[in-house]
Amino acid sequence: MEWTGGATGAVRRHGGAAVRAVRRAWTEPGRERDLTVQAGKAALAACVAWAVAGWWLQAPMAFVAPWVAVVLVESTVYRSLVHGLQQLAAIAVGTVVATVVALVLDSTMVAMAVVLPAVVLLAQWQRLGSQGICAATGALFVLTNGQVTLATSGARIAEAAFGAVVGITVNAVIRPPVYxxxxxxxxxxxxxxxxxxxxxxxxxxxxxxxxxxxxxxxxxxxxxxxxxxxxxxxxxxxxxxxxxxxxxxxxxxxxxxxxxxxxxxxxxxxxxxxxxxxxxxxxxxxxxxxxxxxxxxxxxxxxxxxxxxxxxxxxxxxxxxxxxxxxxxxxxxxxxxxxxxxxxxxxxxxxxxxxxxxxxxxxxxxxxxxxxxxxxxxxxxxxxx
Structure with a gap:
């Protein structure tokens, strides 16, 4: 009973805090409204990227575009641009390395054992910043998604680039964050x-x-x-x-x-x-x-x-x-x-x-x-x- 009472009190406190945050976001400018706007912009960027890449163009790896778009609606326009360039570079490198190794070795498991240590080490490169891990993500998308071809790898990089353009554009044009x-x-x-x-x-x-x-x-x-x-x-x-x-x-x-x-x-x-x-x-x-x-x-x-x-x-x-x-x-x-x-x-x-x-x-x-x-x-x- 004591545990239940404590859990109920915690739920009430957090629920009350959430209600107050929603009320502040609705009634007055502030951090809560800024966060709400950024969340809406991220959703919009993902929808636009998917509508073009997945619904209209029916790209083979269309999910990459909204994934990149949603994560690049960043806290500042400058950060969106920098992280977008870093993420594209990381995805491109990981995709190219995984594609080349997979085509040469003709074995997904062996290619994964060779590629992943290299791209994880590459993720620590300072110029890629916090987006370095996307090199490993790009490599995994190549190695775990069926047959590896130059066409699908090229399409994946193009879709990532399109998603980055959408995310950065939405963040820069629609009520860009000001602190x-x-x-x-x-x-x-x-x-x-x-x-x-x-x-x-x-x-x-x-x-x-x-x-x-x-x-x-x-x-x-x-x-x-x-x-x-x-x-x-x-x-x-x-x-x-x-x-x-x-x-x-x-x-x-x-x-x-x-x-x-x-x-x-x-x-x-x-x-x-x-x-x-x-x-x-x-x-x-x-x-x-x-x-x-x-x-x-x-x-x-x-x-x-x-x-x-x-x-x-x-x-x-x-x-x-x-x-x-x-x-x-x-x-x-x-x-x-x-x-x-x-x-x-x-x-x-x-x-x-x-x-x-x-x-x-x-x-x-x-x-x-x-x-x-x-x-x-x-x-x-x-x-x-």
Whole structure:
């Protein structure tokens, strides 16, 4: 009964997630809709390839065309083209080698024993990339499909070429994938998470809370922030690749490839992630310290909390000037300059006040020095930019 209940709960969770994904795909743009469109395009490419090769021309190996077409509706137009060329090369090589060996040896089993090790090794050739295994697939199609002739092998290569043309054309012409929305979302998510972490730390310090458990949670979130920045870096790469050979971006400011502004934002967020982790680590170590004299007093903690809140505001405005939707940059630019000035004044105040607040205690000196150092590092990128 316990196993049945667990299985039922898992089915409900996954079923609910599937229903929500379908609803999002229907109601709003996003990853779910993009995946749905790509699936439909793959099916369309396969149907077109089969209709021409199998139904109209009645080619002897017509199944090869829709098979190649469906796998070449790739995540980007550029990737479809590159993988298409690699796959064609691999299929052609595997087909030619298997045909020649089979005709010479006149034995399928012996030919398979000779050909397969060679084409599997060929699959590791770097120039064929992830499509190298298609050399072995092409060879198997030759050796396991009855009588081997030059005509059937030539037809198989021609059908693969036709399927590749269909797949690449469908992917390039019909709503080619663009990942700029994913890039903006990834950068925005990273910036928002940094703001939320620093805001939580500021609230804790302002309220005089030095709870070890809460500080540990802040630090865990700060460590995960680094992974969000890595996801943003990956999304920028996908965005640039998705615009290569993509007609949707031509002459449209809303879908221009990410440029230096995105790179600058990524560099800043990378520093913010590292130094946010440094701040939370210092707070966690201080909170878990048994000696309460090492902790900053309420006035210094409140001042540091104010600095963190200025940082939160600056990060939010920085995001609006770098990777928000078009049209918000100018309105946020002036506010960002003001926020950076406030951040600088707050940091200068910390420099003036923290040294005088240090007691004659090495632990207190270490805590105050670490907080001041992390504040300086956290502010540097935003202040300089």
């Amino acid at each position: 700029l929305r994913d890039t903006r979302a990834a950068l925005t998510d990273a910036a928002r998470e940094a703001q939320e972490i620093l805001e939580a730390v500021a609230d804790g310090l302002d309220g005089g809370e030095w709870d070890g458990h809460a500080a540990g949670e802040w630090h865990e979130r700060a460590l995960r922030l680094g992974r969000l920045v890595d996801q943003a870096r990956s999304a920028i790469g996908w965005s640039r690749e998705s615009m290569r050979g993509n007609h949707r971006g031509r002459g449209t400011a809303a879908v221009c490839p990410p440029g230096k502004a995105y790179d600058d934002a990524l560099a800043v967020l990378d520093h913010v992630a590292v130094h946010t982790a440094g701040v939370t680590r210092t707070v966690q170590e201080t909170a878990s310290h048994n000696d309460k004299t090492a902790r900053p007093g309420p006035r210094i903690a409140g001042l540091y909390a104010g600095f963190l809140r200025h940082t939160v505001r600056a990060i939010g405005l920085y995001g609006q000037t770098r990777f928000a939707e078009t049209g918000t940059e100018q309105s946020a630019d002036g506010a960002l300059r003001e926020a950076v000035e406030d951040l600088h004044r707050s940091l200068d105040e910390l420099h003036r006040r923290l040294p005088g607040a240090v007691a004659d205690d090495p632990d207190a000196l270490a805590t105050h020095g670490a907080l001041l150092a992390q504040a300086r590092r956290l502010a540097d990128q935003l202040v300089q930019d």
